[in-house]
Amino acid sequence: MTGMKDALSFAHDLANKYTAYFDVYRDEKLDDFSLPFYAIYRRRDERYVLSKKIKVYGIENQQLVFATVTDELTSDFLARFQQAVEQHARSYVPEKDEHMSTIVIGMIITDQAVDEKIVKEVKRYRKLKFMKFGFHGWLEIYSALINLHDQSICIHSKGKTFISSIEKMLKGEN
Helix, strand or coil, X not given: CHHHHHHHHHHHHHHHHHCCCCEXXXXXXXXXXXXXXXXXXXXXXXXXXXXXXXXXXXXXXXXXXXXXXXXXXXXXXXXXXXXXXXXXXXXXXCCCCCEEEEEEEEEEEECCCCCHHHHHHHHHCEEEEEHHHHCCCEEEEEEEEEECCCCEEEECHHHHHHHHHHHHHHHCCC
């Protein structure tokens, strides 16, 4: 049980780290999964000519992180969590033509040894969906595995930039 307690305290520390730039919501549910937190980051950029009344363009980007903690990670748990994140991710995408991108990370935190097959599946998982042929942006979904047992993080290679700060936190650099 101490492993689960360590994982929950790490999730709490991680949520505190996200509060600087993200809107963090604690103790939520995603289908039948208990989430210690989920976080949403929104960014909007606009270009103007002469005054703010003459707008050239505007774009919106956002990033979502759904974090769950488990003491035993199985391939069934991973598949169900990925499916739940994928089903709910679309509801967070704004229906605006200025939407550019939404990045969703389903993060699993564990303190137990993880099977190599599960690690391989996490590294392979990436979903990309274009909204209205890309004219209204795109949606990217990744799975991330934070293993406190061996101090490692697994994610698809294209998603590594989104968790680089967590790697520093895991190694104790700040």
